Amino acid sequence: MNALRRIVYATGIIAICAWVLVPIYFIALGAFGGRGGVFAWPKTGLPDRVLLGAMQRFLEIEGVWEAALNSVIAAGLCMLLSIALGAPAGYALARFRFRGANLYRLLILMTRAFPLAILALPLTVSFIRIGLYDTPYGVALIHTALALPFAALITSSLFVGIPRELEEAAWIFGCTRWQAFLKVVLPLALPGIAATAIFAFVISWNEVFAASILTVRERTLTAYLLKILSESPLHYRFAGGLLLIVPSVVFIFAVRKYLFAMWGIANR
Amino acid sequence: MADIQIERVRKDFGAVRALDEITLHVADGEFVALLGPSGCGKTTLLRIVAGLETRTAGRIVIGGRDLSDVPTRNRGLAMVFQNYAVFPHMTVYENIAFGLRMQGADTTRVQAQVKRAAELLHIEMLLDRYPAKLSGGQRQRVAVARALAVEPPVLLMDEPLSNLDALLRLEMRADLKAILQEAGTTTIYVTHDQTEAMGLADRIAVMHGGRIVQFDTPMAVYGRPQSTFVGGFVGSPPMNFIKVDVTGGQAKLGALSLPAPVASGSVLAGIRAEDFALVERDKGLPFNVLVVEPLGSHALMTGRVADQIIRVVAPPDTAHAAGTEIGLAPVQQRIVWMDAGSGTALGRSA
Numbered sequence: 001m002n003a004l005r006r007i008v009y010a011t012g013i014i015a016i017c018a019w020v021l022v023p024i025y026f027i028a029l030g031a032f033g034g035r036g037g038v039f040a041w042p043k044t045g046l047p048d049r050v051l052l053g054a055m056q057r058f059l060e061i062e063g064v065w066e067a068a069l070n071s072v073i074a075a076g077l078c079m080l081l082s083i084a085l086g087a088p089a090g091y092a093l094a095r096f097r098f099r100g101a102n103l104y105r106l107l108i109l110m111t112r113a114f115p116l117a118i119l120a121l122p123l124t125v126s127f128i129r130i131g132l133y134d135t136p137y138g139v140a141l142i143h144t145a146l147a148l149p150f151a152a153l154i155t156s157s158l159f160v161g162i163p164r165e166l167e168e169a170a171w172i173f174g175c176t177r178w179q180a181f182l183k184v185v186l187p188l189a190l191p192g193i194a195a196t197a198i199f200a201f202v203i204s205w206n207e208v209f210a211a212s213i214l215t216v217r218e219r220t221l222t223a224y225l226l227k228i229l230s231e232s233p234l235h236y237r238f239a240g241g242l243l244l245i246v247p248s249v250v251f252i253f254a255v256r257k258y259l260f261a262m263w264g265i266a267n268r
Numbered sequence: 269m270a271d272i273q274i275e276r277v278r279k280d281f282g283a284v285r286a287l288d289e290i291t292l293h294v295a296d297g298e299f300v301a302l303l304g305p306s307g308c309g310k311t312t313l314l315r316i317v318a319g320l321e322t323r324t325a326g327r328i329v330i331g332g333r334d335l336s337d338v339p340t341r342n343r344g345l346a347m348v349f350q351n352y353a354v355f356p357h358m359t360v361y362e363n364i365a366f367g368l369r370m371q372g373a374d375t376t377r378v379q380a381q382v383k384r385a386a387e388l389l390h391i392e393m394l395l396d397r398y399p400a401k402l403s404g405g406q407r408q409r410v411a412v413a414r415a416l417a418v419e420p421p422v423l424l425m426d427e428p429l430s431n432l433d434a435l436l437r438l439e440m441r442a443d444l445k446a447i448l449q450e451a452g453t454t455t456i457y458v459t460h461d462q463t464e465a466m467g468l469a470d471r472i473a474v475m476h477g478g479r480i481v482q483f484d485t486p487m488a489v490y491g492r493p494q495s496t497f498v499g500g501f502v503g504s505p506p507m508n509f510i511k512v513d514v515t516g517g518q519a520k521l522g523a524l525s526l527p528a529p530v531a532s533g534s535v536l537a538g539i540r541a542e543d544f545a546l547v548e549r550d551k552g553l554p555f556n557v558l559v560v561e562p563l564g565s566h567a568l569m570t571g572r573v574a575d576q577i578i579r580v581v582a583p584p585d586t587a588h589a590a591g592t593e594i595g596l597a598p599v600q601q602r603i604v605w606m607d608a609g610s611g612t613a614l615g616r617s618a
Binding site: 163166168169170171172173174175176179187188 | 320350356370
């Protein structure tokens with residue numbers, strides 16, 4: 001019985017890993033295998049030879065670097081805004097008992113229930129009107145809206161994990177609320193807040209739909225690639241795809257233990 | 269140094285009244301324990317004194333200053349929390365120095381005070397460490413040192429020993445008493461452990477259901493409880509309450525006849541387990557021994573008087589075996605007579 005359970009457990013783990021890793025691996029094969037590698041069938045375990053040509057050519061495509069810069073601006077802004085707005089909301093959820101706290105928590109998640117596709121047209125119109133259309137700043141705003149729920153909920157669980165008495169002790173010994181936050185809560189929450197920031201960055205970095213709709217020339221990397229790569233040979237598309245995936249995977253891997261905290265799996 | 273005046277403090281949580289017009293005066297330099305079962309409001313009262321909890325009505329006056337609406341940071345108090353609340357991202361030194369730094373003390377004073385507080389609590393060798401590397405007892409000492417380093421006029425302690433194991437608690441209790449006696453700090457100490465309250469406090473305020481039911485010295489609370497609740501809560505084993513009938517001002521306890529404070533009717537005779545002399549069966553109150561627990565320093569006998577279960581403490585060598593029936597002669601002047609209906613003290617028998 002125990003052995004059976006272990007087998008089921010291991011199978012589950014392998015299946016989930018394969019579900020994520022196999023596509024990434026195929027993308028990598030396509031990116032480094034050259035034109036032949038993409039169409040070769042059956043797939044070999046390792047490519048016969050590693051060709052960096054596609055990757056190199058891809059990086060030389062006109063506009064890739066500008067698009068990457070736009071992505072960094074949008075993701076960076078999204079990260080800052082998500083923390084600046086999400087952390088106080090998380091703190092309030094963690095520390096204050098107020099009427100409708102649970103409803104508020106639910107509403108935060110509900111913001112994700114609106115399909116972006118429905119919001120796209122009115123947003124485009126408003127953005128044109130206020131001059132945010134076709135700028136990375138407009139994209140950053142939309143991405144902040146996407147990342148904010150997570151930022152609020154993750155930081156809330158971070159602050160819950162910091163005993164209230166630590167803050168109270170700080171007040172007792174002469175701190176204002178704000179001083180107590182800066183001297184006691186913030187240092188303890190900082191690693192988790194940094195993780196939340198990176199998570200917001202990744203959300204923005206990966207997002208393509210809103211970015212494609214809200215920009216024409218000032219595209220973010222994902223939106224730009226979507227446009228140009230649809231007319232490119234397959235191995236370029238794989239090169240572009242891999243380049244997009246890698247930063248997010250590395251970032252998420254680096255901060256995984258803090259993200260688990262959000263789901264209540266572990267707090268340490 | 270300062271006295272604490274708690275005046276008619278009330279606290280409602282919604283429809284629930286947590287504190288009902290509490291009035292309490294703690295003299296300058298006095299150590300007062302707030303003792304009561306969980307949910308009696310003792311921690312709420314302490315937190316109101318600290319300003320960590322809002323009050324519904326009443327005043328808090330410390331050292332002649334009305335602090336009712338003064339924010340916590342300006343009340344000039346120190347507090348020790350139940351879970352220590354030692355800052356995990358600071359060294360022991362920085363923890364102890366925290367209050368002084370917030371006061372803007374200069375470096376020499378910070379150094380001197382931290383050194384003094386650390387020596388007082390015997391934690392000089394831990395100053396460079398982080399709290400994560402300390403045991404529970406050591407963290408507790410850091411918390412107390414942090415509180416004493418600011419030389420507070422008033423020290424508040426919220427069940428500071430309840431997270432320590434029994435042996436450590438005993439040791440820390442004695443240390444705490446010595447340290448606070450020397451410092452002469454006015455202290456309010458919240459606890460649900462009656463031994464702690466008895467051992468440490470100058471006076472004990474016994475709380476029950478949001479009220480102070482008795483406020484007196486430990487010996488008076490122990491020996492002259494004002495209600496069956498106090499008698500039952502303070503002391504281990506709890507006080508025995510034997511229901512007796514009174515006729516003509518005389519209470520009949522088996523072969524004994526004792527003067528009672530009422531003329532007739534039914535009263536409760538509150539008698540501590542150690543306030544019995546063991547006599548022959550027909551010379552006292554008949555006591556049917558059910559269980560004998562030899563506890564080393566004494567033996568605890570549980571048995572039946574009429575149809576009531578009572579406990580009697582006897583010297584270890586004089587305990588009788590289970591199943592025997594003996595007589596009990598209560599020490600007359602230590603009997604506390606209680607009203608059988610309301611459970612409040614009636615005054616002492618002559």
